[in-house]
Amino acid sequence: MFDHWIRSLSARLWLTSVAALALSLTLLASVVIYAFNHFPEQTLGRHEQIEGVTDVANGIVFDAAGHPVSVQLSDNRGWLFSMAHTELMYRVLDGQGNVLLASDGARDGAPWVPDEWPRTAGEKVGATIGATIGGKAFDVVALPVRHGDAMYYVQTATSKRLVDVMIGVRVKQIPATVKVTILVATIIFGLTLTITVYRILKPLRAVSNAAASITPRNLTTRLSVRGIPSEIKPLINAFNDALSRLENGFAVQQQFLASAAHELQTPLTLIRGQIELQPGIDDKELLFREIDLMARQVRQLLHLAEVSESQNYTFEAVNCAEVARDVVSYLERKADKKDVEIRLDVAVAPASIWADRGALFILLKNIVENAINVSPPNSVVSLIVDDVSIQVRDEGPGIRQEYLPFLFKRFWRAPDTRHDGAGLGLAICKEIALAHEWRLTVSSLLPGTSFVVWL
Structure with missing residues (x-):
């Protein structure tokens, strides 16, 4: 069963597609993990800093005259600037570099990037610039904000130490997250592909x-x-x-x-x-x-x-027992010449079947005639009719086991056959049985042979 499935087109298509997806995701994940491990600041650190300065710029509140008066941040972002005010700071400056708004710990007016303001902020939008503030190393990101005709600038400063801590926490989670993502994606894709292949095929x-x-x-x-x-x-x-x-x-x-x-x-x-x-x-x-x-x-x-x-074929309701009696009457003279008795046994009154009467007669005649030909003198050929089958038994020498597969082939005759014939009788019987969707079986007895037509 498994060997049949594994060789099927659907199995090969499924396995190939799932393997290709898993391999592609694994290669992509390897590249991502490599980038995060070897260039963390350029990936995670820069993303966090740009996101922070953008949140501050979007949170500036202006008064009726168009001057910035406060900065409203989300609860999480505001909590970060409040709790880590020595490691994370922001400032809002005007076009001359004067500090208008600032977070705790960044209210002095000393420039974070000497001799680079405001040109640096205007020309290197979103660029990360290394700076030393209060004797500690920081990454400074600047973003211009235009409000009416005035230009303002937002700066955020993140200590190198805080960047390293955030990157370490994020990078540590990445391999496990990637593995789970690949596994879930492969399972979902495999299930979806199963349905797709089933519909396509x-x-x-x-x-x-x-x-x-x-x-x-x-x-x-x-x-x-x-x-x-x-x-x-x-x-x-x-x-x-x-x-x-x-x-x-x-x-x-x-x-x-x-x-x-x-x-x-x-x-x-x-x-x-x-x-x-x-x-x-x-x-x-x-x-x-x-x-x-x-x-x-x-x-x-x-x-x-x-x-x-x-x-x-002309199909109609046919009584099997009546057809069997006609066969016995037709072959009675032939049987008498060979001193063979044809014995008809109707076990129960069989119900009528849907069949071609003439074809059923030919089928039984051929089998009974063969039985008479192979029967020795003073023996009996039995024709047994019941509600599910018609059986013909003889007391002849029987059929050798190696001959059984060839009995119903056209023009085939056993090498030791003594009676005349063309080897077509049983082939005709097989054709009639197939046309009626009957089963025709043969088995060797001790002595004799039994042919059964399963109706």
């Missing part, structure tokens, strides 16, 4: 089921290309074309078989009549035997051609 499954239903009796069926991917359509069209050629060839073969059998019947009858009328012909019995054998083979060919075409 649904037309192919429908085509496969339709192809499985095509038999020699159903060659008119064609595979639909509706919903089939364009890459698969040429294959479906080629298969349909092959079916058309096969149907035509099969029809020609059946027509030839029926025509040949029909045309041979009349000449054989005339030849037999001419021999009967001609005096002085030696070994007439031998000639009659050969002619009768040929006539029997021709009739079997005609039967084979007829039962191979579904339109030749």
Whole structure:
């Protein structure tokens, strides 16, 4: 079961896609983790500082005259500037570099970046500049803010120590977060892909089921290309074309078989009549035997051609016991000549079945006739009819185990067969059983053979 699944197209597509996604996410995560580990300040630190100066700029409150009077920050951002006022500071300056607003610890007017203000703030928007404030190393970020005709500047200063602490906390969480993200993304993608593949391959499954239903009796069926991917359509069209050629060839073969059998019947009858009328012909019995054998083979060919075409069947309610009695009556003379008794046993009154009466007669006749041919004198051929099956048993030498797979092949005869025949009788029986959706089984007995038609 697993081997079948792993070799299927859907499994290969699923495995390939999931593996490609997992590999891509792993490579991307490796690049991100490498960048965070080796360039933390350029990634996390710079992002945090730019976000902080932007929050301060957006929080400036102006009075009616257009002058900044206060800075309103979110609770989290305000708490950071209040609790870490020696490590995190902001200032709002005018165009001349005068401090208008500032956080605790940044109210003196000393420049944070000597000789670089306000040119640095105006030209390097969002740039991080190293500075020393109160004897400690800081990163300063400046952002211009225009309000009306006036230009103001916002500066934030973050101590190097605080940057390192924030980066350490963030970077430590990244590998675990990335692993969980990759795992969750792969699982979600795998589940989604399963549904997608199932829907995409649904037309192919429908085509496969339709192809499985095509038999020699159903060659008119064609595979639909509706919903089939364009890459698969040429294959479906080629298969349909092959079916058309096969149907035509099969029809020609059946027509030839029926025509040949029909045309041979009349000449054989005339030849037999001419021999009967001609005096002085030696070994007439031998000639009659050969002619009768040929006539029997021709009739079997005609039967084979007829039962191979579904339109030749006429289905109706049929009583199996009555057909079995007709078979016994038809073959009674043949059985008497061989000193064989045909014993009919109707176990229960079987219900009527939906079948072609003539085809059922031919099927039982062929099996019972074979049973008579292989039965020794003073033996019994049993024909047993019940509500689910019809069984034919003989007391002959039986069939060798290695011959069983070949019994229903056309023109096959066992090497040790002693009676005449063309090897078509059981092939005809198999065709009739298939047309009626019956099962035809055979088993060796001690002694004899048992054929069972499961209705």
